[in-house]
Amino acid sequence: MSQQFPFSAVVGADGPDGPDPMALALILTTIAPDVGGVLVRGEKGTAKSTIVRALAAVLPPIDVVAGDRFSSDPRDAGLSPDGPFGPDVAVETRPVRLVELPVGATEDRVLGSLHLERALAEGKAEYEPGLLARAHRGILYVDEVNLLHDHLVDLLLDAAAMGRATVERDGVSVEHAARFVLVGTMNPEEGELRPQLLDRFGLTVEVAAPREPALRAEVVRRRMAYDADPAAFAASYAEAEAALRARIADAQALVGSVRLTDAGLLKIAEVCAAFDVDGLRADIVTARTAVAHAAWSGRAQVTLDDIRVAARLALPHRRRRKPFDAPGLDEELLEQALGDEDDLPPEPEPEPDGPEPDGPAPEDGGPGADGDAGDPETEVPPPPVPPSSTDSTDSINSADGAGSAPAPSSVAPTGATYRTRLLTVHGVGTGTAGRRSRARTTNGRRIGATTPRPGQGGAIHLVETIRASAGHQRVRGRAGSGPLVLRPADLRVAVREGRESNLVLFCVDASGSMAARRRMEQVKTAVLSLLLDAYQRRDKVGLVTFRGAEAAVALPPTHSVDAAAQRLEELPSGGRTPLAEGLLEAAHLLSVERTRDPQRRPLLVVVTDGRATSGADAVARSRMAAGLLAESGVTCVVVDCESGPMRMGLAATLAEHLGAEHVPIGEVSAEALVDAARRAA
Structure with a gap:
């Protein structure tokens, strides 16, 4: 077994003023597991995983029932499925376990399920414990918890809050204790947890690499010393580790009083x-x-x-308060x-019977009282007014017309977001489970069974597996009521249909025509609302913008919708409209992402008024670019930003060339779509 990096050796865990917030949060949740676990958020390379994996080594060892698969406490082993245990049960002492839950784990692996081998070979319905049983009285660590399926995060947090896990499936009915310290780490750049799930973690800390050169040098010095001789490096911190272990044990003994x-x-x-x-x-x-x-x-x-x-x-x-709030x-x-006191006042003693002292007691606003000291409300200055976009007096011709100078860039504000209509990718995919488009996924409703391909995973469809083998039992020599004789060819896995997450790529027109008549404010609000929808559906998002004479990737595809929202807020507008360049840049980015992540289907959302004014033959080149995208089979949606009584209908024409759905910007809202349907009816 490899030597673990010592907890005390992590820079920050041994500070002169005590542990830093990350180390302290981990220590406190081991002293009082009912705190509810720790979520560590931070950029890559900040020792998040290192310190979590080192935590188990500084925890005091525990007593367990010998041979019990559920790590039951000998003093309270009543909820173990391996019980009951007699009064003279054997006891063993072992270190606290650190159980790692991989991002790709299934619900069966987490909760446990039917022991398939025993069920098929012996006809017995026996429970095979999962990771929650192994983590009982230990630490359950989920790296990149923000990439874990939401239903698994819900399951983990419910078990951590209840202190037990209940399994009711495949003919198995089991309940066992599952009290553990839940620790999750994540990089916010790869996507956020939903606020409802974020709230379920007891504590959270933000970590970042130190900026002081001396601290950075110390981190490198310790890491190099550890890599050169792990055993010697760990031995040099053995005394500090023992002292920390003893202090944690003392705190665990004291916390109840x-x-x-x-x-x-x-x-x-x-x-x-x-x-x-x-x-x-x-x-x-x-x-x-x-x-x-x-x-x-x-x-x-x-x-x-x-x-x-x-x-x-x-x-x-x-x-x-909102998903995009930091x-x-x-x-x-x-x-x-x-307040200003250094300590809380002790509990007041019961007042003796007798007359009250002379003179009225100071009251709020009265003599001898500070009228402002007890006021819980603080005056909050109004937020600064953001700069507005180009006013209606800035005509389209002066901002984006031929033969005129480009309008100066401006940054439009963003209005309040709203619930958007559901935009989906055509057909049925096989991507990562999510909430947008139809797909064959690992969860969802079971619609059939199939013979697995080589290397294919999935939940075994027990009934179909037995059915496939039933007709061959006599040929295979099964005698009477003996166990079924199975062959690999009999195996069937369940086919489930659910929803997948997609790559939602926004291609946003930021030219001068979008800045006119405060149109960009409406565009940003619509895109931000669609970003919020993508956040809730666990999509990957990207942002391409085009203005002036070129297009640019404002944000490469990422799970961090917060980063996309920030880039959108800072997006300037002005200049001509290089529509062809924007579409070609989007096509190139989608081609690259198709190579990187072939299972994730893209949805291209083009936000424009359809004008093409940059360069010679701008209209012809934009139609050529649209044709290339249409031939690639990418599902596209054109959000038409044109407004006013005089409309040219260029965005609708662009949608025809793309083979895309045409959505006026006023109908992006789900409520507006419902109202339009009611009027039509």
Whole structure:
């Protein structure tokens, strides 16, 4: 077994002022697993996986029932399917497990399922434990958790919250304990978790590579020393690892007796209310984290500093109001909510009977009281007004007409997003499970069975497998009621139809004609709404823009819809309309992505008014480019941005050449589409 990089050797975990937020969050959730796990967000190369994998080595060992597949605690083994156990059960002590859940894991692998070999060979319905059973009383680590299927994330978080897993499938009915520390790591550039799932993680931390040259040099120095001699490097940190393990054990023993006073509980509620978080999960997690931090610090009562640390870890990801809002915490608002005292006051003693002291007590706004100190509301200045796009006085001719100078670039604001109509790719695909287009996927409704191709995975269709073998049992020599005689050719896998995620490539016209009459503001709002829809359907997105004399890839295809939204917000407009260049750039990008990810089908959304004014034969070249895209078979949608009483219908003509669906920009909204259908009826 290879030597693991020591937890204490990670730069930041051994700081003079204590562990950095990432290391501290991991430690606190092991002290109090009911905190609900940790999500570590950060750019690549920031030691996220390294420190998580090193965490198990610094946790105190645990006692388990010998031979039990579910790591049951000898003092409480009542929920183990391998039980019941007698009073003289054998006990063994072993290290805490770190179980890694791969991104491509199936639900059967996570929950466990029917032991197929026993079922087919012996006719017994026996449960085969999954990863949740193995992770009981340990750490379940999911790298790139944002790429995990949503239904698996829901399953993990539900099990972590309930402390048990229930399996009801394939003739198996099993319930077992599943108390584990859930740790997820992710790179936000590859896509975000849904806010509903993000909220289910107890704590979250943002990490980034240090910018100080001395710290960066120290990281490289330690890594090179570890690579040169892992055993010697680990031995040099053995004392620090043992001290950390002992401190965690002491904190685990103390956490149950830490006192959270009513004053502390009220302070936590005030902090959560000040940040306007939804629900009460934030209050509960903050309270549990504060108690764990007090135990880590060796205190018997929660202090204001414990609440401050807990709020910084438990609240940032719960402040997201919309998918494109970046998580974060306003430190000034936090300090205002906490107050200026260095510690919480002790619990008040019962007042003795007797007359009240002379003179009225200071009240809010009264003599001796600070009228502003207790006011939870803070005055928030209005947001700055973004620069508006070209006014209606800027005519199309002056901005984009032939023989005139290009209009200066301007950046249009974005309006409020809305729910969009569903745009799908034609046919039935075989891509990654998602929520957009019809596809044969690993989940969804079962519509049949098929013989698997070499190397093909999938859930086994038990009934069809038995049916395929039934007619051959006599020839194969099966005797009486003996086990079925199976051959590899009998195997059948289920065919399921669900929804897949797609590559949604936006090709956006940013020329001067789009800037006129504040049209670009409407365009950005529509595209941002479609981006929000792609975010919810787990699509990959890209952005191509064209203006002036050329087209550019503003954002290569990525899972990070947030990055696409940011590029869209910063998109300038102005100049001529190189429509052909935009379509050709989109075609080239789709060709490259088809080579990289052949299973993911593309959906091209062209947002334009259909004008082509850049260069000689601009119209002919744009029709040629549209023909090339149509021949490639890419599903296209043209969002027509033309407005006003006088319309030329150029976008509709472009849609015909592309073989695309033509959607006026006013009908991108789902509500507008419903209203139009009602009027037609």
